[in-house]
Amino acid sequence: MSNAEDRLKFIKPLEPELVLEPPVSDDWFHEIKYDGFRTQLIRDWAGVRAFTKNGHDWSKRYWPIVTAAEQLKAKSFILDGETIAPEPDGRPNFHAMHSRMTWNAELLAFVAFDILYLDGEDLRPRPAIERKEILWDLVKPAEGIIQYSQHVLGGGAEFYEAVERLGVEGMVSKRQGSSYRSGPTDIWVKTKCWEFGEFDLLGIKREPGKETVGLMARDGKYAGPATIALTKQMRERLMARVRKGQPPPNTPQAARGPEVEWLKKSIKARVRTLRGEPKLRHATLQGLVEE
Incomplete structure (x- = not known):
């Protein structure tokens, strides 16, 4: 019988560096920076758990996300993403986070932007752009509660202008060929509006x-x-x-x-x-x- 010892363990998240201008070279891809709570979803033999960026288990608070993640077609995974309170137009409303967590958790969503582990393989050494493809294959059938963070290759300055117009918090740029490393790093950078x-x-x-x-x-x-x-x-x-x-x-x-x-x-x-x-x-x- 399996025991708690061989459950998948929380991985300290990668922390992007704050910069004042986005990188413009083509070896980066760019995503919207979602304003919510950084969340790691872990699935192993005993089911799905949701952790905060500091490793606290918030599965009970995020129960609808946990339930939705149970439907994903994989035996085990570790997903990195953001829990948000989306408005009808999809934009995150950070100010609504606390009340939804307390009263309407089913109105929360999880936006997945990276995958660190899948069915027995540690994916962290793989290039970021490859991990996005693997993530898309896992998440694309999901609807509503589990979302996929779309990205754009190159064109950092134009992407920043678009993000500015959308009125969201900012953007995150990631080196296409980079592996996943825990802690502060400049292989991901965030540019705020x-x-x-x-x-x-x-x-x-x-x-x-x-x-x-x-x-x-x-x-x-x-x-x-x-x-x-x-x-x-x-x-x-x-x-x-x-x-x-x-x-x-x-x-x-x-x-x-x-x-x-x-x-x-x-x-x-x-x-x-x-x-x-x-x-x-x-x-x-x-x-x-x-x-």
Whole structure:
């Protein structure tokens, strides 16, 4: 009788490197970056389990996905993908994830983008593009809950423009000939789209030899720094408004310090930042929104 010892084990996922521009050479293929929770589906003799990117077993939360994966025609597999909350047009709605996991798990979907193991063979040494073919053969009959992540060969810049227009979080580019390696690597890279939003400028941090940054908040919560990319005129206008204010109570220690000048009253500012991040990332302050 088999026991727990010979069950397939969770494999630490590959983590793509964040870049600001997609690779343009033809030895890459590109996929949409789905905004959800990274998930690994493992099937062995005892059935299908679903794991988070840190290896926690979430099979109960993702039960409809587990049930759908049981229908795939293979004895054993390990799939790498993303659990999403799709809208009717297919776009993922990250904000709906928690409520669906709690109340409507059947409205979740699993988008498979890689296969690491199939029926006794470790596929990780195989080229990424070959693994996609094997994955397609396994997943193509599935409908709805288990989906296949389509890809495009080459044309990174055009793909990025299309992704930008779709309004999704970004894209992931993978070297066609690369094997699968756990942990951080640059054989996969993710390029996020930019978004613009209004934030409250709380203060200005100036340090010798460094770029001037604005310390930003949203809905009363500290959101992070944004480089100030303003004209000389706007900068002077801004500096004229810097008066001895106080940092808001929830500002982290790291953002304080003698080099910060706090505004007496915050100013609305337009900020460009990477889409789909909890805090500001690679952000720049684009201009002030006049009251």
